[in-house]
Amino acid sequence: ENARLSREQAMPLCQDCGTVVVFLELGQDAHVVGGDLYQAVAEGVRRGYREGYFRGSIVRRPFTARANTGDNTPPIVHTEIVPGDRLRITLLPKGGGGENMSRLAMLTPAAGRQGIIDTVVKAVEEAGGNPCPPTIVGVGIGGTADKAMLLAKVALLRPVASPSPDPETAELEA
Secondary structure, three states: OHHHHHHHHOOOOOOOOOEEEEEEEEEOOOOOOOOOHHHHHHHHHHHHHHHOOOOOOOEEOOOOOOEEOOOOOOOEEEEEEEOOOOEEEEEEEEOHHHHOOOOOOOOOHHHHHHHHHHHHHHHHHHHOOOOOOOOOOOOOOOOOHHHHHHHHHHHOOOOOOOOOOOHHHHHHHO
């Protein structure tokens, strides 16, 4: 509905369509020809933001000049090598309001299941109404700090209200 209204009224889809996070699943037998894959992804983002109904909100030199790029580049790109000969591209426009509500907590093993639950509930309570609705929570558990944050982003790609395919994780989510 937002996309339809944006098109009809020529207005941004959201107040902050944010940083574009791109997930590439690159088949180990795939061959990308004709140029640099990451440059091609950036050009796709550039065109999407210039020709689509997204608000440019990414700045160069955020700590000094704060000059808007006008096209929300560069995107953040995560690449995973997978079996097969295909390339799958998934986009996640991550708005600043939601991204600013991100939290990282490194728990000791002794914190256990209840520590995880308490940490997630506290983060959602603290976020309140700050992120753009609907609030969708992605949680990454395990590994290093960067791995846990990546797992949390990947969790956001699941269809809303769909449980984890892992029964134990689905039970924790419930």
